[in-house]
Amino acid sequence: MLRTTLRALAAILMLALLAPGTLAAQAPDAIRYTLRFPAPHTHYVEVEAVYPTGRQPAIEIYMAVWTPGSYLVREYERNVEGVAATADGRSLAVEKSRKNRWKVTTGGATSVTVRYRVYSREMTVRNNWVESGFAMLNGAPTFLTLVDRTPRPHEVRVELPAAWKSVATALMPIAGTPNAYRAEDFDTLVDSPIIAGSPVTREFTVAGKKHVLVLEGDPSLFDADKAVADVEKIVQASGKVMGDYAYPHYYFLNMVVDTGGGLEHKNSFLTMSSRFTTRNRRSYDGWLSLVAHEYFHNWNVKRLRPVELGPFDYETENYVKMLWVAEGFTDYYADVLVRRANLSSAEEYLDALSGQIESVQTRPGRLVTPVNMASYDTWIKQYRPDENTANTTIDYYPKGAVIAFLLDAKIRKATNGTRTLDDGMKIAMQRFGGPKGYSPEQFYDLMSEVAGVNLKPFFAQAAESTDELDYTEALDYFGLRFRPADPATSRAFLGAITRNDSGRLIVTGLRRGTAAIDGGLNVDDEILAIDDVRVRADGLAARLEQYKAGDKVQLLVARRDRLTRLDVTLGSDPGRPWRLEPRTDATAEQKARVIQWLGQ
Ligand SMILES: [Zn+2]
Numbered sequence: 001m002l003r004t005t006l007r008a009l010a011a012i013l014m015l016a017l018l019a020p021g022t023l024a025a026q027a028p029d030a031i032r033y034t035l036r037f038p039a040p041h042t043h044y045v046e047v048e049a050v051y052p053t054g055r056q057p058a059i060e061i062y063m064a065v066w067t068p069g070s071y072l073v074r075e076y077e078r079n080v081e082g083v084a085a086t087a088d089g090r091s092l093a094v095e096k097s098r099k100n101r102w103k104v105t106t107g108g109a110t111s112v113t114v115r116y117r118v119y120s121r122e123m124t125v126r127n128n129w130v131e132s133g134f135a136m137l138n139g140a141p142t143f144l145t146l147v148d149r150t151p152r153p154h155e156v157r158v159e160l161p162a163a164w165k166s167v168a169t170a171l172m173p174i175a176g177t178p179n180a181y182r183a184e185d186f187d188t189l190v191d192s193p194i195i196a197g198s199p200v201t202r203e204f205t206v207a208g209k210k211h212v213l214v215l216e217g218d219p220s221l222f223d224a225d226k227a228v229a230d231v232e233k234i235v236q237a238s239g240k241v242m243g244d245y246a247y248p249h250y251y252f253l254n255m256v257v258d259t260g261g262g263l264e265h266k267n268s269f270l271t272m273s274s275r276f277t278t279r280n281r282r283s284y285d286g287w288l289s290l291v292a293h294e295y296f297h298n299w300n301v302k303r304l305r306p307v308e309l310g311p312f313d314y315e316t317e318n319y320v321k322m323l324w325v326a327e328g329f330t331d332y333y334a335d336v337l338v339r340r341a342n343l344s345s346a347e348e349y350l351d352a353l354s355g356q357i358e359s360v361q362t363r364p365g366r367l368v369t370p371v372n373m374a375s376y377d378t379w380i381k382q383y384r385p386d387e388n389t390a391n392t393t394i395d396y397y398p399k400g401a402v403i404a405f406l407l408d409a410k411i412r413k414a415t416n417g418t419r420t421l422d423d424g425m426k427i428a429m430q431r432f433g434g435p436k437g438y439s440p441e442q443f444y445d446l447m448s449e450v451a452g453v454n455l456k457p458f459f460a461q462a463a464e465s466t467d468e469l470d471y472t473e474a475l476d477y478f479g480l481r482f483r484p485a486d487p488a489t490s491r492a493f494l495g496a497i498t499r500n501d502s503g504r505l506i507v508t509g510l511r512r513g514t515a516a517i518d519g520g521l522n523v524d525d526e527i528l529a530i531d532d533v534r535v536r537a538d539g540l541a542a543r544l545e546q547y548k549a550g551d552k553v554q555l556l557v558a559r560r561d562r563l564t565r566l567d568v569t570l571g572s573d574p575g576r577p578w579r580l581e582p583r584t585d586a587t588a589e590q591k592a593r594v595i596q597w598l599g600q
Pocket of ligand 1: 264294326327330
C-alpha cells in the first residue's frame with residue numbers, strides 16, 4: 001500500500017463505495033512460521049513466528065488448549081518455553097497475560113518476530129514428538145497464533161536437519177520454496193499434522209486425487225505395498241457410500257511406533273501402530289478398521305458435522321450432543337467398509353459388530369446416561385475414565401455404532417431395501433455439508449425423510465434415553481440371532497476386574513450388580529484367599545471353577561494392608577449372550593439382504 005498512487009487509491013475507494021466488502025476481501029497479512037530442529041535428540045522444536053501487528057501498540061498471541069477430535073483440555077501451553085520477541089533487531093517486552101497467552105509490545109513496528117521452543121515428547125496423535133530421526137507435529141500444540149481471530153493465512157517453512165530427507169503433510173505446498181506450506185487459516189493449520197524425517201511413502205490415485213500413505217518411526221517390518229493396496233480398496237468402498245472425494249489430496253500419516261491411536265483431519269489422518277501390524281492378521285484387521293474409521297471422518301465430522309463443532313473456540317470446551325453420530329456412525333462404517341472392501345469375511349464382520357453390542361450391553365452405565373449426554377460430557381468423562389466410569393456413563397463410540405446398525409436396518413425395512421443408511425449419510429452431506437452443520441432435530445428429520453417414516457421416537461429412545469436398545473427388528477430383517485447361551489453355564493461369577501500386580505491379585509474395577517460389589521469388595525483390595533485357601537495372582541478364574549452360582553464363600557482381602565474377611569454369595573456367569581450369528585433357518589430373502597448390506 002505504500003507505493004499506491006493517489007489515483008489507484010481513489011479507484012480502490014470508489015470500488016469500496018460501490019461494493020462494500022471489496023476492501024475486506026483483500027487477504028489479511030499472513031503469519032509466517034519457521035520450524036527448526038537444532039538438537040532434535042533433546043525433543044525440542046524451535047519456532048520462529050512473524051506476526052503482522054496492524055500497527056497496534058501491542059499484540060496478543062495464544063496457544064490452543066485442546067485439539068478438535070480429542071475432547072479434553074490438554075494445556076498444550078505447558079510445553080512452551082523461552083518466548084521472546086524482536087522487531088527491527090530490537091528486543092520487545094513480552095508479558096504472560098493468561099495461562100496460554102502472551103502480550104507483546106510492538107514499539108510501532110509493522111511486524112514482530114517471536115521465538116519460542118516447544119518440548120515435544122508425547123507419542124499420541126494429539127501432541128508432538130521430536131527425536132533424532134524425525135518429528136511428528138500437530139498444529140494445536142505447536143503454533144502460537146494471534147488472539148484477534150481475524151481469519152488470515154498461516155505459512156510454515158520446515159528447516160530439515162541434514163540427516164532428514166522430507167516433510168509429509170496435507171498442507172498445500174508453496175510453489176518454488178522447498179518444505180514450505182500455506183494454510184488459508186488457523187483452523188487448517190491446526191487440522192494438518194506435519195511429519196518431518198525420512199518417511200517411507202506410497203502413492204495411489206482415486207478419482208484423479210493423489211493419496212499418499214506415509215510411514216514414519218520404524219517402518220522396516222511394515223509391508224507398505226500390501227498396506228497401500230488395501231488402503232486404496234477402503235478409499236474405493238468409502239466413495240461408494242459418500243459420493244464425491246472433496247479433498248484436494250489425502251495423506252494417511254501412520255507412525256510405526258508400537259503404540260496406538262488415530263485422529264482425523266480434513267485432508268489427512270494421523271494414526272499410530274505396531275511395527276508388526278502387517279505380519280499378524282488380528283492386528284492388521286484392527287489397523288484396517290482404524291484406517292477406515294479415520295478416513296471416513298473426512299466426511300463424517302470434518303465435512304458433515306454437528307453444528308456445534310465449528311468454528312472452534314480453541315481456548316475452551318465446545319459442547320456437542322451428537323458425537324454418537326460423528327464417532328459412532330463412523331465406527332459402524334469402519335467395519336462395514338473393511339467388509340465391503342473384501343478385507344474381512346462376513347463372519348469377521350459379525351464378530352466385530354457383536355463386540356460393539358457386547359460392549360454396550362455389559363456396561364452398567366448404559367442405564368444411567370443417555371448417549372447424547374455422554375457426548376455432551378465427553379470433556380469430563382470420555383477422556384478422563386476412572387475405575388467407576390463404566391458404572392456411570394456409556395461410551396458413545398460403540399453405542400453410536402449399534403444405533404447406526406439399528407437405523408440402517410430400519411431404513412432398509414421401511415423402504416423395502418430401496419434405501420439404506422448410505423443414502424441418509426449422502427443426503428445429509430449434500431444438505432448440511434461444509435460450514436452449515438446439523439442440529440439433532442435436522443438429523444432426525446432427514447433420516448425420517450429417507451426412511452419415509454417418522455424415526456423421531458426411535459432416536460428419542462435410542463439416543464436420548466437410557467432405555468435398552470431393541471434388536472428384534474434388525475435381527476429379523478437380516479436373519480440373524482444372538483448365539484444361544486451354553487445351557488451348562490451355571491458357573492460361578494464374582495464380577496471383579498483384577499490384575500496381576502507383581503504376583504499380587506489386585507481389584508482394579510467393580511461393575512454394578514455383581515457379587516463382588518454387593519459383597520463389599522473395593523477397588524485396590526488385594527484378594528488373598530477364598531475360603532481360607534490361597535488364590536494366586538493368576539489363579540482366580542481356575543479357583544472360581546470349583547464353585548457354582550449361589551455358593552457362599554468367604555474372601556480374605558488386604559485393604560490398605562489390613563486383613564479383612566468378606567462374605568460373598570457368588571453370582572452366575574453371564575457367559576457371552578451378545579454374539580451374533582446367521583439363523584440356520586434364514587430365508588433366501590434374508591440372506592440376500594445381508595449380501596446387499598455387506599457385499600458378496
Ligand atoms: Zn473417530
